[in-house]
Amino acid sequence: MQDFRVKTFLTVCRTMNYTRAAEELALTQPAVSQHITYLEREYGAKLFSYHHKKLELTPAGRVLRDGLATMAHDDALLHERVGEVAHGAAVKLRIGMTLTAGEYVVAALLARYLAARPDVHVAVRSGGTQHLLELLDEGAIDCAFVEGLFDKARYASRPFSSERLVPICAADHVFPAPPRTMEDLLGERLILREEGSGSRNVLTHALAQRNLSPASFADHFVVESLDIIKIFVRADLGASFVYEAAVQREVQEGTLRIIPLADASIFHDISFVYLRNSLYERDMEDLFAALSASGS
Numbered sequence: 001m002q003d004f005r006v007k008t009f010l011t012v013c014r015t016m017n018y019t020r021a022a023e024e025l026a027l028t029q030p031a032v033s034q035h036i037t038y039l040e041r042e043y044g045a046k047l048f049s050y051h052h053k054k055l056e057l058t059p060a061g062r063v064l065r066d067g068l069a070t071m072a073h074d075d076a077l078l079h080e081r082v083g084e085v086a087h088g089a090a091v092k093l094r095i096g097m098t099l100t101a102g103e104y105v106v107a108a109l110l111a112r113y114l115a116a117r118p119d120v121h122v123a124v125r126s127g128g129t130q131h132l133l134e135l136l137d138e139g140a141i142d143c144a145f146v147e148g149l150f151d152k153a154r155y156a157s158r159p160f161s162s163e164r165l166v167p168i169c170a171a172d173h174v175f176p177a178p179p180r181t182m183e184d185l186l187g188e189r190l191i192l193r194e195e196g197s198g199s200r201n202v203l204t205h206a207l208a209q210r211n212l213s214p215a216s217f218a219d220h221f222v223v224e225s226l227d228i229i230k231i232f233v234r235a236d237l238g239a240s241f242v243y244e245a246a247v248q249r250e251v252q253e254g255t256l257r258i259i260p261l262a263d264a265s266i267f268h269d270i271s272f273v274y275l276r277n278s279l280y281e282r283d284m285e286d287l288f289a290a291l292s293a294s295g296s
Contacts, residue, residue, distance in 0.1 A: 006068050007025070007072070008025060008027070008031075008032055008035035008036065009039055009064070010068060010069060010072060011024055012032065012036065012048070013057065013069075016056075018032050043060070045058070045064075046058050046061075047060060048061055067277075070275045070278050072137075072138070073136070073139035073278060074279045076139035093123070094123045094140065095123070095141060095143055095144065095145070096126070096132035096135055096136065098127070098145065098147050099226060100163075100226060100242075100243050101145040101160075101198075102124070103226075103246070105161055105163065105245060105270050106270070106291070110294075112294045113287075113291055125140070125141055128197055129147065129149070129150060129197075130196055132146055133155070136273065143273065143287065145272055146270070147199060147268060147270050147271075148197070148198025148199075148201050148202070150271070150273065154276070155274065155276055156274050156275065156276040156281065157274075158271065158272045158288050159272075160269070160291075161269070161270045162269050163243045163244065163269075165206070165241050166243075166258045166259075167185060167240070167241050167259040168241070168242060168257065169188075169233060169256070169257060170233055170236040171255055171257050172236070173239075173257075181263050182207075182210055182212065184261070185217070185239060186216055187217075187218050188217060188239045189218060189220060189221065190214055190217040190219070190238060190240065191220070191232050191238040192222060192229075192240060192241070193223065194222055197224075199242065199243065202268045203241045203266070206266045220238075226246060230247065230250060230256065233256060234250070234255050234256060272288050272291075
């Protein structure tokens with residue numbers, strides 16, 4: 001059973017704020033401080049420190065967070081598994097997916113897997129990479145498919161597929177001159193995802209390698225929905241960068257086109273992520289193998 005002080009510690013790790021953690025847990029702030037002090041005495045190490053008035057985990061605190069997050073997840077899952085065995089209930093599987101990974105890469109394979117496994121009941125959560133990692137830490141999901149950047153030292157992960165981020169424009173868009181390089185697009189309006197989006201992080205990283213940023217373009221819109229981005233690009237409001245798998249239909253229908261740049265090959269992995277050293281690590285590996293086989 002998860003100790004209530006562990007729940008307090010993990011909540012402070014997530015919020016990085018004693019007051020906010022107290023509000024979420026319906027505790028007083030002194031009670032939160034007492035729980036943290038107890039754990040510091042128990043493990044013989046300082047878990048938090050302040051740097052420029054900002055709360056930060058110490059190296060020992062990071063080690064404890066990673067270990068206790070895995071234990072919290074396993075404890076929640078263990079409760080469910082015991083109930084399943086005791087009452088003959090279906091096996092529950094909780095999966096997180098970023099929007100692009102879910103809709104255009106994983107969903108069809110997961111549907112094929114579930115059709116062959118009627119004993120499995122699935123719950124799917126969507127969101128940005130960081131949000132899904134927080135759900136994983138909290139034990140709210142068992143694994144996640146993400147396209148964003150994450151700490152590979154903290155989580156167990158496997159590359160699920162390699163996807164290409166491509167520049168797109170309206171099928172009838174007219175450029176002043178045929179673009180050949182990334183720099184040739186800087187006179188265009190860029191339509192991109194919100195801060196924290198996996199595809200935006202990948203694009204920003206690729207631009208930085210060329211000493212560019214979204215601000216290097218003539219103008220830019222920020223749109224949280226991939227479907228709305230495609231509508232805006234079809235209406236010739238600007239260019240965008242999206243995963244090729246997400247625009248295959250529109251390219252085939254002739255409403256969007258991929259801009260053939262010589263220097264814009266941006267590849268990034270869709271990763272399967274789960275908690276390292278979990279009791280259920282083998283189950284996650286089996287799921288990964290089954291979904292990979294569904295795509296063969």
